[in-house]
Amino acid sequence: MDPASTPRRPVLDVRALTKVYGEGAAAVHALRGVSLTVQAGDYVAIMGSSGSGKSTLMHILGCLDVPTGGRYLLDGVDVGQLADRQLALVRNRLIGFVFQAFNLIPRTSAVANVELPLAYGGVRGPARRRRALAALDAVGLADRADHHPNQLSGGQQQRVAVARALVTEPALVLADEPTGNLDSRSTDDILAVFDLLNAAGRTIVLITHEPEVGAQARRLIRLRDGQVHSDERQDQPGRHTAGVGR
């Protein structure tokens, strides 16, 4: 069954989102009314040149930043209405965020990094350790569990970050230029992980400016000047072979 061909309730529902930095004459309009919906199980790539507002959109989708105007429904919940502690809950339970700069906690082992969202979510003891190790295993790093971030390569660090994003089994995995700091080999590794995740039913939204990364997704959205410029489904004959090949 192909998730994309059987639309379910939208995980993401964004309506007329705007974001303005600064005030008055110095105001910068990063987003000028973005509307889009993403169904569960979809794999969306957002592309655009720098300054197109894609990072701003991503931060708002990840509840790391708040929009100036518009509505954002995440899994049916209006995020704009939530208080700080409920937002923390949303970030913890519904969203797994992968950063371009990995953002692992330094001097802390890989497994401890992966355990972090579970700890904040109140999962305890052996169950937490087991789930963290399972997530590391899913990204192929079970044997590096006790390594610190500075003992891992960039690709391995990013795979730890992906494990950390998916350990809570979130409704939505968001990735902000996940391959921007990686060489082509590590890029392939990360993309293979995303393919597998999507094949397992996870909803993935990533932003990138590398065309070959965008080509992996089922759906490609292009932003320009803070607005959706194009939104198209794409067939990728190479996608599954790329995923299975590794």
Next chain:
Amino acid sequence: MSLTETIRFALRGVAANKLRSALTMLGILIGVAAVILLVAVGNGSAQAITNRIEALGTNTLTITGANRTAGSGGLTVEVADALADPVLAPDVRSVSPLASVSTTLTYEGTDHEVGQFVGTRPSWFAAANSPLTDGAAFTADDEAQARRVLVVGRTVADELFPGTDPVGKQVRAGGALFTVVGVLAAKGSTGFQDANDIAVAPLSAVREVLTGYGALSSILVEAAAPDRVDAAQAQVSAILARRLPATGSGSAAYRIQNAAQLLQTQTETADTFTVLLGAVAAISLLVGGIGITNIMLVTVTERTREIGIRKALGARRRAVLTQFLIEATLLSLLGGALGVVTAVVGSQFTIVGIRPVIVPSSVVLALGVSVVIGLFFGGLPAARAARLRPIDALRYE
């Protein structure tokens, strides 16, 4: 997230940054230890002075010759006896003339240079507040017969007779043999002069053997009661004024020192000293506090990014804040406790001739100030960072 979980995170945070944690604790350690030790030194010197004067006895007057060139200003045994007059000086309990000299004691080839070799009367032991631990003091009869008997201080006993009982032994002083009859109880050491480096013999024997029959070194007058010291001083002055009239230049040939007055002046001096050291200590606490402030601010600023990551992963503001507060508390308390330990160990040593005496309130103050500074400047920036939107904390440089 439970509290034990947060504490575990805080411990991990402290352990993950070992050098920074060690430096933070070192800053607090030095601040706390400096304050406690400096105040202890000031307090120790004040106590040393008090001890020294209390060792003299607080209800005594000491009469010394003011004019060194003229012997001891004509203080003779006759003058001393005149002071023990129940009619003219009813508030005088006893009068002890002193002939004091520094000499070498020899016992079976062991020499000891005794600081004070004192010839006096038996009343001195009570007046000077010097009881005996072993043997007995010499008697008025010994004094009358000029018997060569000797009571030694603790230091002399330890130097000349290590491990043996001094009582009954014979020591040589100034060419004559003295029999040790008693040992004085150890007095609190004053730091400046060893009060236990003393030997006491009958006045007549000392004059015969060592000092000759010249003027006395001093006269120790014991008042009937501590509150009668001033009355006794007036009576003694009146007698002395008649016995030893002022010379042509108008200056008295003697000086009367009141132990209570001495205590007061010296205590004032010691208090000034303590205040001075306290000021230095306050400055070091301030500098230490600024050091703590600095490192705490740097730590939290540097970790704002980490706070952003934690918030992006779903950490509540309270969880982040609690973690950083526990880290700051841990560092402040550990550093402070180590500082107290350092100060306690340091106070066991004699510093510039003074045995420090720790003032408990300085421990509380130093520890309290450091911990409050640590908590405030560790907690405040952390609270600020925890309030930021995750993206602002992540972008913070």
